[in-house]
Amino acid sequence: MARSRAEMMQETRAKLIAAARKAFAEKGYADASMDELTAAAGLTRGALYHNFGDKRGLLAAVVNQIDEEMAAKATAIASHIEGEWQALLVQGSAYIEMALDPEVQRIVLRDGPAVLGDPQQWPSQSGCLHTTQETVERLIAEGFLKPVDPEAAARLLNGAALNAALWIAASDDPGEALPKALDAFQLLASGLLK
Amino acid sequence: MARSRAEMMQETRAKLIAAARKAFAEKGYADASMDELTAAAGLTRGALYHNFGDKRGLLAAVVNQIDEEMAAKATAIASHIEGEWQALLVQGSAYIEMALDPEVQRIVLRDGPAVLGDPQQWPSQSGCLHTTQETVERLIAEGFLKPVDPEAAARLLNGAALNAALWIAASDDPGEALPKALDAFQLLASGLLK
DNA sequence: CAATTGACATACGGTGCGTATGTTTCTATT
DNA sequence: AATAGAAACATACGCACCGTATGTCAATTG
Numbered sequence: 260m261a262r263s264r265a266e267m268m269q270e271t272r273a274k275l276i277a278a279a280r281k282a283f284a285e286k287g288y289a290d291a292s293m294d295e296l297t298a299a300a301g302l303t304r305g306a307l308y309h310n311f312g313d314k315r316g317l318l319a320a321v322v323n324q325i326d327e328e329m330a331a332k333a334t335a336i337a338s339h340i341e342g343e344w345q346a347l348l349v350q351g352s353a354y355i356e357m358a359l360d361p362e363v364q365r366i367v368l369r370d371g372p373a374v375l376g377d378p379q380q381w382p383s384q385s386g387c388l389h390t391t392q393e394t395v396e397r398l399i400a401e402g403f404l405k406p407v408d409p410e411a412a413a414r415l416l417n418g419a420a421l422n423a424a425l426w427i428a429a430s431d432d433p434g435e436a437l438p439k440a441l442d443a444f445q446l447l448a449s450g451l452l453k
Numbered sequence: 454m455a456r457s458r459a460e461m462m463q464e465t466r467a468k469l470i471a472a473a474r475k476a477f478a479e480k481g482y483a484d485a486s487m488d489e490l491t492a493a494a495g496l497t498r499g500a501l502y503h504n505f506g507d508k509r510g511l512l513a514a515v516v517n518q519i520d521e522e523m524a525a526k527a528t529a530i531a532s533h534i535e536g537e538w539q540a541l542l543v544q545g546s547a548y549i550e551m552a553l554d555p556e557v558q559r560i561v562l563r564d565g566p567a568v569l570g571d572p573q574q575w576p577s578q579s580g581c582l583h584t585t586q587e588t589v590e591r592l593i594a595e596g597f598l599k600p601v602d603p604e605a606a607a608r609l610l611n612g613a614a615l616n617a618a619l620w621i622a623a624s625d626d627p628g629e630a631l632p633k634a635l636d637a638f639q640l641l642a643s644g645l646l647k
Numbered sequence: 648c649a650a651t652t653g654a655c656a657t658a659c660g661g662t663g664c665g666t667a668t669g670t671t672t673c674t675a676t677t
Numbered sequence: 678a679a680t681a682g683a684a685a686c687a688t689a690c691g692c693a694c695c696g697t698a699t700g701t702c703a704a705t706t707g
Contacts, residue, residue, distance in 0.1 A: 268654075289483065289568075292694070305656045308696070373567035374483075377623040407640055408633035411617070415637050418616025419609035426608045429571040439602035443609050446601055450644025462685075486663070499687045502665070 272310050272320070274300040279321045284362040288318055288370035315374055322371045323383045329357050329367075330386025337390070344403055344452070347394045351420050351444055354387050358424030359433070368421060379414075388417050395451075404451045412451060419447055466504050466514070468494040473515050478556040482512055482564035509568055516565045517577045523551050523561075524580025531588070538597055538646070541588045545614050545638055548581050552618030553627070562615060573608075582611050589645075598645045606645060613641055 278300040282291040293304050293314060300306075311317040336353045340346040357363055372378055378385035392413035398404045404412075423440035430436040472494040476485040487498050487508060494500075505511040530547045534540040551557055566572055572579040586607035592598045598606075617634035624630040 271655085293696095294694075303656055304695085306654075309653090309655060313696070369567045373563045377619055379620065379623055405640060407637050411620070411630070411633040411637040412640075414616050414620045415613035415634070415641055418612045418614075418619075419641070420612075422608050422612025422615070423605070425571055425612075426573065426605070429573055436605070439605040440609070443601050443605040446599060446606075447609055447613070447641045447644045450641045450646075452644075465685085487665095488663075497687055498664085500685075503685060507665070 268310070271300075271302060271306055275302065275307060275310065275317065276320050276324055279317050280325070280362065280366070283318065283321060283366050283370065287365060288314075288374055318366075318370065318374055319381075322367055322375065322381065325363060325367050326381070326383040326386045329354075329363070330383075330390060332357060333387050333390050337394070343394060343398050343401065347391070347398065347416075348445055348448060350387075350391060350394060351416060351448065352441055354391075354417065354420045355424045355427070355437075355440060355444065357387075358421060359428055361428070364425070364428060368425070385417075388413055391417055403453060405453055407451060416448060419444060462504070465494075465496060465500055469496065469501060469504065469511065470514050470518055473511050474519070474556065474560070477512065477515060477560050477564065481559060482508075482568055512560075512564065512568055513575075516561055516569065516575065519557060519561055520575070520577040520580045523548075523557070524577075524584060526551060527581050527584050531584070537588060537592050537595065541585070541592065541610075542639055542642060544581075544585060544588060545610060545642065546635055548585075548611065548614045549618045549621070549631075549634060549638065551581075552615060553622055555622070558619070558622055562619065579611075582607055585611055597647060599647055601645060610642060613638060 275297065278296050279291070282296045282299070285291075293307060297303050297307055307314075307317060311320055333350055333353055337346040337350045340349050358368060367378075371381075375381060379388065392409050395404065395407075395409045395412045395416075399406065399409060423444055427433050427436040427440055469491065472490050473485070476490045476493070479485075487501060491497050491501055501508075501511060505514055527544055527547055531540040531544045534543050552562060561572075565575075569575060573582065586603050589598065589601075589606045589610075590603045593600065593603060617638055621627050621630040621634055
């Protein structure tokens, strides 16, 4: 069956995003060459600027893809947990563990904010942040949490989890740091409980 | 009085750092031109590569300077507070407010980690982080806090404060977001209390 | 079946970093 | 005190890279 034009274009976009994911993760955004990137995908820079506008646009597409994957994982995990409060804790732990992935760290947590600006302004709206806020809102509505601003709480929880992940990743012994971080995270989160 | 050789060099270093602070804050690290930077300081790129090695070295020097200023402010503020727990809260609030400075945000919080890597690994060791950890350690020793890993707790607290600041700065109405963030921060921190 | 548009490739210009090479001023040694 | 050496910076060069402008070929449309 002959692929249609739209299918062809989606394929080149996918190839470019995949190559960019690899290059951005390995070399970082600044040191990733668009020539090498596109050549690795069997294309040229022409395809890039046609599909994504510029280098930032490609990074945005990559970040979107990763972010969607993270959000999907987070919701999938949380859906198996009974109890909203446990779900929030598990979600936070999941976020910490996902943020241990070097690809996530480099692209989403380091270069992403530096190049694209505040994650909250991204079209994906930083999926994990969004799901966290929704959980917090439900918990407040059900009376489990003190009356705190949901967005602020979600922001701080995610910030705490993010820094926990960065700390663990840079740690000499991640296996030792992880439980400490999870423990501290649950303690902090318990401050929101009534 | 004739300035000595070392004094002259310190002066050029100071001039370069000052010019870099302005350029990095206004244009961001990537878009800051070394030629313009040094010309604004009345020098050339030669002085730069002699004193700081490369562009990253200059950013590191700038980050160090700002970080030291922040740590000095934080300790100065905390020293006037009686009670370690109140000091910790005030310190966190001070950190949030300092992080509202666009210069701090852009250079220390965005470009710094992206270019230089994890702040914990910086020579300044991210001053605020260090002072926070010390306060947490004292509070644990005095029995005010649950037995949590001090480094982990300091990391998460600072991460929460940092994201609070980023949220406020990107908010439509910072004046409204600030008290919400401070409230959420204090709630989270109270989770560490016995 | 012409004409036009879309999807990409190729070619070009400009900018900016890092380094290699000068140049001048201070220092040190005899 | 004179010269050798180095330090501090300026100048000059090469290279890589991004963005755009232009070209090309296939597909679609009337």
